[in-house]
Amino acid sequence: MKSDASVSEGAWAAARTRLFGMRKNSAAAELTLDQARLPRHIAIIMDGNGRWATRRGLPRTAGHRAGVEALRAVIRESDRLHIGALTIYAFSTENWKRPGDEVSALMGLLLTYFRSEIDELDGNGVCIRIMGDVDGMPSPQREALRDAMARTAGNTGLKLNIALNYGGRDELLRAAKILARRAVEEGVDPDSFTRGDFEDALYTRGLPDVDLLIRTSGEMRLSNFLPYQLAYAEFVVVDTLWPDFDAAALREAIAVYQGRDRRFGGVKGSKEKKA
DSSP, X not given: OOOHHHHHHXXXXXXXXXHHOSOTTSOGGGOOOOGGGOOSEEEEEOOOHHHHHHTTTOOHHHHHHHHHHHHHHHHHHXXXXXXXXXXXXXXXXXXXXXXXXXXXXHHHHHHHHHHHHHHHHHXXXXXXXXXXXXXXXXXXXXXXXXXXXXXXXXXXXXXXXXXXXXXXXXXXXXXXXXXXXXXXXXXXXXXXXXXXXXXXXXXXXXXXXXXXXXXXXXXXXXOSOOTTTTTTOEEEEOSSOGGGOOHHHHHHHHHHHHTSOOOTTSOTTOOSOOO
């Protein structure tokens, strides 16, 4: 008979695999994904840049630069896999509280990123959407963001949504205000508004809900990211720090997602309509 300790360890291992995904030493590069069951919309909380740098005796800004390389690889792999939409959490409204030199470095990286990547993104048909308060960004960054959105607006490939100066609660409040203004200015009965009307007032209008949320660095929180759109998302949390997250890690996370039983509040095999 197995000891209580071994049973407990086995149960934890199974639970950990389900929540966190497979171990890093699994053959992720050899995974065969079911092309018919790819997530339509992937969201990523890119966490761990600072810890990655600190562990190497480097300034935190070096971690952010390394994180840009990881982002490039993930965008390319998402495009290669024909994922419909990829939403990345780049800079929250709370991130302004970080040390001034770190914020300044992040703003500089933002400009460098768009200048160096926009030709490739546009050439590959990527459509860029900025989610967040663009008007609240510094002038050079604000213009770069608007130019990127305008340049790629007509593209029909991967929908790349970049959450910048973004807060999930702020997004919900913004949507409520949009509908309130409609009610006042157009004389619309507030009771007539539908869930579709509300979703059209979100930054993600026209996009499917998030199917898969990936968070790196092992943290177990949403950090004010997409509270509405993540209602039925599958969560995959990995211990890997963001700069070490690569195309193989993305495929591994998708494989974990494809192993989940998504019931949307129903029962497997039920013919009832999904919630």
